[in-house]
Amino acid sequence: MSISGFLSQLLAIIVALVLAPLLMGWVNQWRAWLQNRTAPGLLQPYRMLNKLFHKESIVAETASPIFRLAPYIVFGCMVLACAIIPTLSTDLPMSPAADAIALVGLFAVARVFISLAAMDIGTAFGSLGARREMLIGFLAEPALLAILFNASLISNSTALTSIVEYLAHKEFAIYPSLAFAGIAFTMVSFAENARVPVDNPATHLELTMIHEALILEYSGRHLALIEWAVALKLFAYSCIGLALFFPWGIAEAEAPVVLIFALPALVLKLAVGGFLLALIETLSAKMRIFRVPEFLATAFLLAVIGMLVHFLLGA
Amino acid sequence: MMQIGDFSFKLEAMAAPLPIWRATCSAADWSAVAQSVAINGGRLLSLWGSDRRDGEAGGFVISVAYANTEGLLWLDLLLDKDVTVYPDISGIFPCANRMQRTIGDLLGVFAESAEDKRPWLNHGTWPATYFPLRQEATGLEQFSDCAAEDYPFVRVEGDGVHEIAVGPVHAGIIEPGHFRFSVVGERVLRLEERLGYKHKGIDKLFERTNALDGARLAGRVSGDSTVAFSWAYCMALESIGNTQLPPRAAAFRALLLERERVANHLGDLGALANDVAFAFGLTHFMRLKEDCLRLNQRLFGHRLLMDCIIPGGVTVNLENEGVFDLMTQCKEISGEVKKLRAVYEDHSGLQDRFISTGRVSHELAVTLGLNGFSGRASGVTSDLRADFAMAPYADLGVRRAVHCNGDVAARATVRFDELLESLRLIPKIVSELPGGDIFVQPVFDGARKQGAGWIEGWRGEVFVALDSDGEKIHRCHCHDPSWQNWPVLEHAVIGNIVPDFPLINKSFNLSYAGPDR
Numbered sequence: 138m139s140i141s142g143f144l145s146q147l148l149a150i151i152v153a154l155v156l157a158p159l160l161m162g163w164v165n166q167w168r169a170w171l172q173n174r175t176a177p178g179l180l181q182p183y184r185m186l187n188k189l190f191h192k193e194s195i196v197a198e199t200a201s202p203i204f205r206l207a208p209y210i211v212f213g214c215m216v217l218a219c220a221i222i223p224t225l226s227t228d229l230p231m232s233p234a235a236d237a238i239a240l241v242g243l244f245a246v247a248r249v250f251i252s253l254a255a256m257d258i259g260t261a262f263g264s265l266g267a268r269r270e271m272l273i274g275f276l277a278e279p280a281l282l283a284i285l286f287n288a289s290l291i292s293n294s295t296a297l298t299s300i301v302e303y304l305a306h307k308e309f310a311i312y313p314s315l316a317f318a319g320i321a322f323t324m325v326s327f328a329e330n331a332r333v334p335v336d337n338p339a340t341h342l343e344l345t346m347i348h349e350a351l352i353l354e355y356s357g358r359h360l361a362l363i364e365w366a367v368a369l370k371l372f373a374y375s376c377i378g379l380a381l382f383f384p385w386g387i388a389e390a391e392a393p394v395v396l397i398f399a400l401p402a403l404v405l406k407l408a409v410g411g412f413l414l415a416l417i418e419t420l421s422a423k424m425r426i427f428r429v430p431e432f433l434a435t436a437f438l439l440a441v442i443g444m445l446v447h448f449l450l451g452a
Numbered sequence: 453m454m455q456i457g458d459f460s461f462k463l464e465a466m467a468a469p470l471p472i473w474r475a476t477c478s479a480a481d482w483s484a485v486a487q488s489v490a491i492n493g494g495r496l497l498s499l500w501g502s503d504r505r506d507g508e509a510g511g512f513v514i515s516v517a518y519a520n521t522e523g524l525l526w527l528d529l530l531l532d533k534d535v536t537v538y539p540d541i542s543g544i545f546p547c548a549n550r551m552q553r554t555i556g557d558l559l560g561v562f563a564e565s566a567e568d569k570r571p572w573l574n575h576g577t578w579p580a581t582y583f584p585l586r587q588e589a590t591g592l593e594q595f596s597d598c599a600a601e602d603y604p605f606v607r608v609e610g611d612g613v614h615e616i617a618v619g620p621v622h623a624g625i626i627e628p629g630h631f632r633f634s635v636v637g638e639r640v641l642r643l644e645e646r647l648g649y650k651h652k653g654i655d656k657l658f659e660r661t662n663a664l665d666g667a668r669l670a671g672r673v674s675g676d677s678t679v680a681f682s683w684a685y686c687m688a689l690e691s692i693g694n695t696q697l698p699p700r701a702a703a704f705r706a707l708l709l710e711r712e713r714v715a716n717h718l719g720d721l722g723a724l725a726n727d728v729a730f731a732f733g734l735t736h737f738m739r740l741k742e743d744c745l746r747l748n749q750r751l752f753g754h755r756l757l758m759d760c761i762i763p764g765g766v767t768v769n770l771e772n773e774g775v776f777d778l779m780t781q782c783k784e785i786s787g788e789v790k791k792l793r794a795v796y797e798d799h800s801g802l803q804d805r806f807i808s809t810g811r812v813s814h815e816l817a818v819t820l821g822l823n824g825f826s827g828r829a830s831g832v833t834s835d836l837r838a839d840f841a842m843a844p845y846a847d848l849g850v851r852r853a854v855h856c857n858g859d860v861a862a863r864a865t866v867r868f869d870e871l872l873e874s875l876r877l878i879p880k881i882v883s884e885l886p887g888g889d890i891f892v893q894p895v896f897d898g899a900r901k902q903g904a905g906w907i908e909g910w911r912g913e914v915f916v917a918l919d920s921d922g923e924k925i926h927r928c929h930c931h932d933p934s935w936q937n938w939p940v941l942e943h944a945v946i947g948n949i950v951p952d953f954p955l956i957n958k959s960f961n962l963s964y965a966g967p968d969r
Contacts, residue, residue: 172735261616265950268637334801337729343623344616345727345951422801423729426638426951 145226145388145396152400153219157372158182158365160411167415168339182368186361194357197258207254208355208362214247215369224376225399226388227298227305236295237285240377241278244329247366248274255351262343266350269426273335273347276433277328280321283440287318288381290447297380305384313450317443319382324436326374328429330367332414334421335429345423372407379406456488456518456525463525468691469702469842471523472904479539482529486516486541494520495821495834496545497906498915498931501555503586505533507900507926512561514538517904517915517931523840524906526917531561540566547821547936550967558585558655573648573968576601584656585927591656608634608642616950620649627964631953638949643942650968658928663689663920664763664894666928670916671758673930674966679705679712680909681916681930682761687905688918688928689763693894699886701765703844707778707881708757708766710874713910714785715744715756717871720961724864725796727955728805736792740785747781765891770882779879786875793868806861810944810956813858820943821936824912826960829866830858836908847884848877860959870910896922911963912937932966 162179169176178184196205221235235243252270255263289295291312292303328335331348340346352363380387386402388395424432461475477485486496497517504513514529529538540563542549552563553572560583562569574580578595605615613636620628630646654673661669670685671678683705690697718741725733745755752760752768760768770778796802812822817830828835837850853869855862898921905916912933919927941960945953 168731172732173739174735261614265616333729339731340729342727342954343618344953419732421730422725422799422805424801425805426949428804 139228142228142230145228146220146230148396149224149226149229150216150220152224152403153216153369153372153376154365156404156407157219157368158186160372160375160407161368163408163411164371164415167412168418171415171419182364186365189356189361189364190358192357194355194359196359197354199257199259200354201257203250204254204257204354205359207250208359208366210250211247212362212366212369214243215366215373218243218373219369219376221297222373222376223298223301223380223387224403226396227302228388229298232298233296237289237297237300238282238295240297241282241285244281244370245274245278247370251351251363255354258354260354262350262353265344266347266353269347270351272426273328273429273433276430276437277325280325280433280437280440281329283437283444284318284322284325285381287314287440287443287447290314290444297377301380301384301387304381305387312447314443314447315382317439317446319378321436321439321443322378322381324432324439326378327417328433328436330371330374333418334424335432337423347426375407375410376403379403379410456485456492456494459485459488461527466526466691466902466904467694468687468904468906469697470687470836470840470906472526472691472906473523474526474528474902474904477527477529479529479531482539483541483544485527486518486544489518489520489525490544492520494518494525495823496541496548496936497524497913498917498929498935499541499548499551499555500917500929500931501559501561501585502919502927502929503559504530504919504926506587511535512559514555514561515917515929516541517917519834519906519913521839524904524915526902526904536561537564538562539564542566542568545821546819547939550939551935557583559583560586570604573651575603575648584653589656591653591659603646605632605644605646606642610636612636613641620646629964633950633953635950638951640945640948640950640953643945643953645938645942647938647964648968650965652969654969655927655929658925661925663896663918663922663925666918666920666925667762668759670928670930671761673969674932674934674963675756675758676716676963677712677909677911677914677932677966678756678758679708679761680907680911680914682759683709684905684907684914684916685918685928685930686761686763687907688903688916689905689920689922690894690903691905692901692903692918692920693763693896693922695764695892695894697843698765698889698892699843700888701890701892702842703881703885704766704768704770704890705761706844706848707878708752708760708768709907709909710878710881711744711748712757713874714871714878715741715748716910716961717867717874718744718785718789720958721792721796721864721867721871723958723961724806724860724955725802727958728802730799730802733792733796733802736788740788743781744785747777751777762891764894765889767891769890770885775882775885778882782875782878786872789868789871789875796864796868803861805952805955806864807859809860809952810948810959811857811859812940812944814856816943817858817940820940822940823936824908824933825853825866825870825910826863826937826940827912828853829855829862831856834913836906836913844881844886848880850877860955863959894922898922900926909933911961930966930969932963932969934962934964934967937962938967 161182166176252267255267288300292300336347388399463473466472497519509530511531511533518525556562557574616633618631628649632644634642671682722734722737749755812830814831835852837845838852853866900921903918907914915931917929
C-alpha cells in the first residue's frame with residue numbers, strides 16, 4: 138500500500154463522514170424551500186447528532202445484546218461501504234477487498250441487523266417495520282445487483298474502482314445500457330434510502346412508517362449512530378450513482394494531484410443531486426405499500442433490459 | 453306535525469328556530485317507537501339519561517332524540533322509582549350501543565338485555581358502584597385506589613392473525629384514544645376502538661355552573677367545534693326562556709359557524725395530503741388556515757372563536773373595515789383553494805391513495821347513522837342548514853355537497869365543496885348584515901323546563917339538551933356527532949391495509965374530547 142493510496146483512502150472515509158450529514162441538511166433545506174417553508178440551517182443534522190450523542194441511551198428491558206450491537210454494526214457497514222466506493226479517487230487500497238457484489242452484501246448485513254434489532258424488543262411496530270423493510274430489501278437488492286452488472290459488463294470487472302476508471306478515463310463513448318441502469322438506480326435509491334414515494338423520512342405516523350418503525354426504540358448515542366448511518370447510506374448511494382453515471386472529476390491512481398479538483402467536483406455534483414432528490418420528493422406522494430413491489434420490479438426489469446441492450450448492440 | 457307510525461304522542465313544540473318536539477313515551481312502546489323511526493328513515497341523534505328523582509318524574513329518565521325529514525323528536529322515558537333498567541334499542545340503532553353503556557357508567561341505569569354490557573367511559577378508575585350523574589354524587593370524589601383495568605377486546609382467532617395496539621399515547625400531537633387492530637399481514641380484519649381517555653366530567657360540572665355561564669363550558673366540550681356547541685347550548689337556553697334572537701345576532705352566529713367550518717376544512721385538507729407524504733399540500737393549507745385564524749383573532753378576539761356566542765346574542769360586532777377584510781380574505785382563500793384543488797385532482801399519486809380507500813357504502817352509513825360531511829360523502833343528504841333553514845340560512849340558500857362514493861376521495865371532495873360553499877356564504881352574510889342589536893337579555897320565569905339546540909357543525913350535527921330554570925342547570929347533555937361516526941370508522945378500515953388507517957382516520961377527523969366529555 139502506497140502512502141498516497143493510504144492518504145486517499147483515509148480522505149475518502151473522512152469526507153464521507155463529514156459530508157454525509159451535510160448532504161442530509163442540504164436535502165432537508167431544499168425540501169423546506171420547495172414547500173414554501175423556512176428551512177432549518179444547513180448544519181442542523183450535525184447539531185442533531187451532537188445533541189443525541191450527549192443524551193442518555195435508554196434501552197428496553199427486554200432488549201438482547203443484538204439490540205445494543207446493531208447500531209455499531211450498521212454504522213460500521215455504512216462506513217465500509219463509503220470506503221470502497223470511489224468518491225474522490227480510484228486509488229483505494231480497501232477497494233480490491235470488496236467488489237460491487239460485496240457492496241450489496243454490506244447493505245444487506247446492515248438491513249438484517251437493524252431488522253433483527255427491531256424485532257428483538259417485541260413491540261408491534263418493530264415487527265411491522267421489519268416486515269416491511271424485508272419486503273423492500275428482497276426486491277431492491279437483486280435490482281441493485283443487476284444495475285451494477287450493467288456497468289460490470291462494460292468494464293469487464295466487478296471491482297468498483299476498475300469500473301469507474303474504465304468509465305471515466307477511457308475514450309468517450311455513449312452506453313445506452315447505462316441509461317436504463319440509471320433510471321433503475323434512481324428508483325432503487327428512493328426505496329433503499331426510505332425516501333418519498335416509498336417511505337416518508339419525516340413521518341411519525343406509527344402505522345405508515347417503515348424505516349422510522351425500525352428505529353423507534355433507539356435513543357441517545359444509538360440513535361445518533363443510526364441517524365449518521367442513514368446519512369452515510371444516502372451519501373454512499375449518491376456516490377455510487379455519481380461514480381457510475383457521472384464519473385468525471387474522480388482522480389486516478391496515477392494522478393493524485395487531481396484530488397484537489399475532485400473534492401469541489403464531488404460537492405458540486407452532490408449539491409445538484411440533493412436538489413433533484415428534494416424536488417422529486419416534493420412532487421410525489423407516498424405510494425401504497427403494495428405498489429412498492431411493482432415499483433421495484435420495474436427497476437429490476439429496466440436493469441435487465443439494460444443488460445440485454447448491451448448484448449444486442451454488442452457494445 | 454311529526455307523526456311516528458301509529459303512535460299518538462302528546463307532542464309539545466319547543467320554542468326553537470328548528471322544528472323540535474318533546475313527548476313522553478312508555479317503556480312498553482320504547483323499542484317499537486325506535487323500530488318505527490328506523491323503518492321510516494329516521495335517525496337516532498342522541499341518547500342520554502338524567503336523574504330526576506327530585507322532580508315530578510320521581511325517578512330516572514332516559515331520553516332519546518330522533519331526527520327525520522320533519523324535524524327532531526325528543527322522547528322521555530320516565531322510569532318508576534328505583535327502576536334502573538330500560539329496553540335496549542342498540543339492535544335497531546347500532547350507534548345506541550356506546551351511548552347506552554355510557555348511561556350505565558354515569559347514571560347506573562342499564563339497557564336490559566343489551567348484548568354488550570362492557571363499561572365504556574369507566575376504565576376502572578372509579579368504582580362500579582359510583583355513578584357521577586346521580587344526585588348523591590358531587591363529582592368531586594377522589595378514588596386513589598382505583599386503577600385502569602384491562603378492557604376485554606373482541607379477539608380475532610386464526611392462522612397468522614395478530615394484534616397491533618396503538619395509543620392512547622401517540623407519536624404525534626393528537627388526542628388520546630386506543631385502537632386495537634387485528635391484522636393478517638398488512639390487511640385489517642377488525643379494528644376496535646377504546647375511547648374515554650378524555651372523560652373529565654363536564655356533564656356534572658354543568659350542574660355546578662350558572663345557566664348563563666354554561667355557554668362557556670359548552671364551548672369547551674370539543675375545541676374545534678366551539679361555535680357549534682356554544683350556539684347549540686344558547687339555542688337550548690333561549691328556547692327555555694323563549695328569547696327572540698335579534699336578526700343581527702343570528703347572522704353573526706352563522707358567520708362564526710361558517711368561519712369555523714372553513715378553518716377546520718382547510719386544516720384537514722392539508723393534513724390529508726401530509727398523510728400521503730405530500731407535504732406541499734400541508735404547508736399551503738396550513739398557511740391559509742393560519743390567515744383565517746389570525747383574522748378571527750383580530751376581528752373577533754379569539755383564534756378559535758371561543759366565547760363569541762352568549763345566551764341572547766353574540767359578543768362580536770363588525771365595522772365596515774372588518775366587513776371589507778372578511779370579504780377580501782374569502783376571495784383570496786377561495787382563489788387559492790381552487791388552485792390547490794386542481795393540484796390535488798391532477799396528482800396521480802395522491803388520487804391513487806385517496807380513491808377507494810376507507811369506503812363506507814350508503815347502506816352502512818344509513819344503518820350506523822353516519823352524519824355530517826362524512827355522511828354526505830356516502831350519500832346521506834341531510835344538512836340542517838339546508839333541511840330546516842332557520843335564520844339566517846333561510847335567505848342564504850345553502851347548497852348541500854353530496855357524493856356517493858364514500859371513500860377518502862369522496863370525503864375530500866365534499867370537504868372542498870363545503871369549504872368553497874362557506875367561502876361563498878360568508879361574503880353574502882356580511883354584505884347583508886341586518887341592523888339592530890347583537891344582544892338581548894334573556895328573561896326566565898323561574899320554572900324548570902327543557903330546551904334543545906341542534907346545529908350543523910363542521911363535523912356533523914351537534915345537539916344540546918338542557919334542563920334548567922334559567923339559573924341552575926339540572927342537566928345538560930352535549931352530543932358530539934363523533935358518537936355516531938366513530939363506530940363507522942371501525943367498519944371503514946375493514947379490508948384496507950394498516951398504513952392506510954391514518955389517512956382514513958384523518959378523512960373523518962373525529963373528536964375524542966367531544967364524545968368523552
